[in-house]
Amino acid sequence: MGRFLLLAGAVLASSVALILFLKWKIQTMAERYRLPSGQLPSAKGVLMFLLPLPVLAAAAVSLARGQLGPLIGDAAGYGLFLSGALLLRRGLLSEGEYDRRRIAKVPWPFKTLGGGLIGLATAVTAWLGAGHHPAIAAAFGLAALLGCYLNYGFDPRVAKRVTDGYGVDTTDQVLEALAQAERSIVAIEQAGRDIRNAELNDRLRRIAKLARDILKLLEEDPRDLRRARKFLNVYLDGAQKVTEGYAKTHARVAAPDLDDNFRRVLVTIEEVFQEQQQKLLETDITDLDVQIEVLATQLKREGVI
């Protein structure tokens, strides 16, 4: 009877933990779906979550049959598999972000750590779960580690750096400014979710999109950062504060005057952002014009044209 109660308690506790985990995961995914980029969560590294599922089933069977040794082996193996898969997925996502960006720091070696944990998990499962000799289990682990390396590769090891006109490394400053701006945009979007007005929400979405386009331009040519300092420090910051303030007040009282004022502010912000984007694009065109002019002069001087 005591053993039955223990078993029932363990099953109940693991079911509750699983339900809580799934609830948290669904909430996180729902938050992600709300992101304006509209991107679905990436499926990178999902294989490493699916392949070890029989180990979880083995742990459940061992628990039901009261086999303590295999239960510990399978549970430890599955825990290591899950940790390794999470680290590997994080590493793959960081690598994707690193590839997408033109300026980036070296990401943490999550892929390597994940591969190592998956190798260890395979060895533990083969030894304690399947009952292989430790040497054979180690061979299983090495094969899994090698497979992870060949299939997923190592983490990037070189930072994508940028220097200003005087040759000074400004990578950290640029990344900090871009991260700060991104935080402001996210804050605007979050505040926008509390505002129950379709027109204002549309305006806020357009503003966030414009701001992201400007950040993309700045990332492509960080020399523009100096020119866009006012946009980052004054307008973006101001837009964030006004939107957050309006979202708080709007939730408590309904004031038509306030709505009109806020609408006017948003129109102004949108115009300013459009001007800023135009200026950055025009600067690029001017730079290109100058380069073409210089090249044409050089070619003329050398008698090519």
Place this chain on the structure above:
Amino acid sequence: MPDFLRKFIGLLLIFAAVGVASCQALVASCSSPANALPTVSAPLR
């Protein structure tokens, strides 16, 4: 080594190591004798 070949070999190794070890662990836990299940002994003659 071409990229696709490297990835293919890696995938094969992952399936061979992780997949096989996982399935063997499941088979081992199902096939080994249960400790907790009550056993009914045959009556003594």
